[in-house]
Amino acid sequence: MRLSTIRKYRKNSKVRQGILSVGRNPIILLGVSLPFVIATATSLRNAAAMSLEYVVINFVTAVLSVLIAGKAPFWVRAAINVGAATVVMMLTRALITWMMPDISNYLGTYIYLMALNGMVLLQSEEAVRPGPVKLWPVMKGVVINVAVFAVMMLIVSLPREYLGNGTLWGRAIPAPVKLSGVQLPFFGFISVGFLLAFVRFTTKKIQAFGIVDGARKAANERARYTAIHVEIDE
Amino acid sequence: MRIENPATAPHIHYHENTKVVMGDAILPMAAIYAMCFYYYGPRVLLLLVTSVFSSVAADVLCTLISGKRVNARDYSAIVTGMIIPLMMPASIPFHIAAIAAVFGITIVKHPFGGVGNNVFNPAAAGVAFAIVCFPVRMFTYPMPLETLPVFPDETLLQVSSPAFTLQLGGVPNYDFVDMSLGNFPGPMGATNILVILACLLYLVLRGAVRWEMPVAYLAVFAALCWAFPRDNMNAAQNILYDMMSGTVLFGGAFMLTDPVTTPQRAWAKAAYAALAGAAVFLFRRYSRYEEEFVFVLLIMNATVWGFDMVGERIAGIFRRKKFETLDDKKVQKKQ
Numbered sequence: 001m002r003l004s005t006i007r008k009y010r011k012n013s014k015v016r017q018g019i020l021s022v023g024r025n026p027i028i029l030l031g032v033s034l035p036f037v038i039a040t041a042t043s044l045r046n047a048a049a050m051s052l053e054y055v056v057i058n059f060v061t062a063v064l065s066v067l068i069a070g071k072a073p074f075w076v077r078a079a080i081n082v083g084a085a086t087v088v089m090m091l092t093r094a095l096i097t098w099m100m101p102d103i104s105n106y107l108g109t110y111i112y113l114m115a116l117n118g119m120v121l122l123q124s125e126e127a128v129r130p131g132p133v134k135l136w137p138v139m140k141g142v143v144i145n146v147a148v149f150a151v152m153m154l155i156v157s158l159p160r161e162y163l164g165n166g167t168l169w170g171r172a173i174p175a176p177v178k179l180s181g182v183q184l185p186f187f188g189f190i191s192v193g194f195l196l197a198f199v200r201f202t203t204k205k206i207q208a209f210g211i212v213d214g215a216r217k218a219a220n221e222r223a224r225y226t227a228i229h230v231e232i233d234e
Numbered sequence: 235m236r237i238e239n240p241a242t243a244p245h246i247h248y249h250e251n252t253k254v255v256m257g258d259a260i261l262p263m264a265a266i267y268a269m270c271f272y273y274y275g276p277r278v279l280l281l282l283v284t285s286v287f288s289s290v291a292a293d294v295l296c297t298l299i300s301g302k303r304v305n306a307r308d309y310s311a312i313v314t315g316m317i318i319p320l321m322m323p324a325s326i327p328f329h330i331a332a333i334a335a336v337f338g339i340t341i342v343k344h345p346f347g348g349v350g351n352n353v354f355n356p357a358a359a360g361v362a363f364a365i366v367c368f369p370v371r372m373f374t375y376p377m378p379l380e381t382l383p384v385f386p387d388e389t390l391l392q393v394s395s396p397a398f399t400l401q402l403g404g405v406p407n408y409d410f411v412d413m414s415l416g417n418f419p420g421p422m423g424a425t426n427i428l429v430i431l432a433c434l435l436y437l438v439l440r441g442a443v444r445w446e447m448p449v450a451y452l453a454v455f456a457a458l459c460w461a462f463p464r465d466n467m468n469a470a471q472n473i474l475y476d477m478m479s480g481t482v483l484f485g486g487a488f489m490l491t492d493p494v495t496t497p498q499r500a501w502a503k504a505a506y507a508a509l510a511g512a513a514v515f516l517f518r519r520y521s522r523y524e525e526e527f528v529f530v531l532l533i534m535n536a537t538v539w540g541f542d543m544v545g546e547r548i549a550g551i552f553r554r555k556k557f558e559t560l561d562d563k564k565v566q567k568k569q
Contacts, residue, residue, distance in 0.1 A: 177329055179333070180366070
């Protein structure tokens with residue numbers, strides 16, 4: 001086979017996988033999860049409610065996806081997962097309404113959309129991978145994912161609630177000025193952008209420190225080795 | 235001039251340096267501030283100082299955080315700080331002007347790489363943020379020729395602008411002479427129509443602004459006003475009222491023509507400005523806010539790379555054709 005044909009096939013397959021594969025399509029992975037952070041992370045209570053819903057839905061669908069792994073085609077598994085997520089969502093919504101009745105209306109359609117978040121679909125596809133599917137590794141992934149989601153929600157919502165409403169967890173805190181604009185979705189995008197930039201900046205710094213630290217250790221080791229050899233020679 | 239990578243953020247491409255370009259903007263705005271001082275008193279100068287100080291402080295802080303050297307000859311933060319209060323009522327609280335300036339510099343200018351690299355106009359973004367956060371404060375104006383106290387209280391008479399009257403479908407009861415002299419309520423810098431036109435002329439003659447931009451922008455806006463006049467007024471009245479009220483002229487003179495956030499080719503600039511004129515017209519008719527220019531400008535800023543990319547491709551076609559013609563002439567000469 002000609003090399004150009006192979007390259008063309010690889011390029012096309014990447015595009016195809018990027019569009020069709022649930023685990024690689026950025027719109028499905030990020031686009032279906034991002035709106036929750038952008039639109040609903042305007043107060044700590046909202047963030048807590050959405051995180052609770054996210055936790056419950058993802059744990060249930062993770063267990064379900066392990067149980068039905070390899071027993072049905074992908075589209076059936078996805079439908080089962082989404083169906084189960086919808087049932088769990090309704091139950092969680094009832095729980096949230098009971099716990100925090102004032103915010104369930106505010107969350108509006110997002111509380112329903114959570115049943116179709118990116119993770120639910122991803123878990124359906126994860127189970128298609130070769131080899132036996134074990135519960136623990138899947139649950140470990142879900143725990144990390146859920147924790148990151150909750151932390152992200154809380155970090156984004158804290159300044160937005162304080163600056164926008166002058167409250168924290170619904171309690172009035174003296175604020176110098178109220179900026180109602182920070183409650184709007186555009187500021188959610190800005191917050192997420194800044195957060196990502198901060199994470200990237202910190203990661204780079206840590207990596208740089210690691211490299212410098214590693215080089216320093218290596219130099220010390222070399223110096224010690226040289227000193228020992230000098231002593232032996234003498 | 236060949237552009238290395240037109241898809242990247244726009245850059246200043248005049249032969250002058252940043253200091254000269256920004257200096258050209260500062261001088262006309264000083265004239266507008268003089269008019270504002272005449273109409274509203276010394277509070278205007280305090281607003282100017284607050285905004286410029288906030289803007290410069292934020293700029294220096296962001297520059298230091300990003301690990302760059304502070305350039306004392308970079309006046310861009312001063313220009314941003316000067317533009318922001320001019321788009322606001324003279325009675326605006328000081329902290330709102332400061333918040334707008336800080337927002338423009340820290341959120342819109344520096345994350346994209348600072349001066350020469352910002353995709354969006356920082357002043358427009360700052361004013362837009364202030365409008366979103368404080369719509370009531372931003373759209374109630376004091377009457378001109380009333381000296382304002384430093385901290386106006388609730389007893390200060392504040393009225394809506396002619397732009398609001400137009401938005402409601404009414405006809406403003408100000409005559410055109412008063413309006414051209416700036417003797418009507420509105421954003422303190424945007425009401426001095428004659429001074430703004432004189433400043434625009436100065437900028438064009440200095441070469442700081444390409445004439446194609448304001449001409450295309452105002453021509454398209456006026457043509458649309460003429461073609462689709464509002465109810466209760468004829469086409470000429472509509473053109474004058476729509477142009478004089480709000481920030482249409484001021485924005486067209488000082489913000490739309492910002493060399494950093496405009497396309498690079500002359501005709502691309504004209505097309506960009508014409509589209510901005512059409513967008514301002516549509517926003518004036520159908521948007522929620524009476525001052526829509528800053529939102530239009532932010533949307534238009536996002537399209538600059540497209541104008542640059544198409545502009546380069548078309549320029550490439552013309553360049554190729556020119557060389558082909560030259561080659562043909564050479565061949566003909568040899569024969």
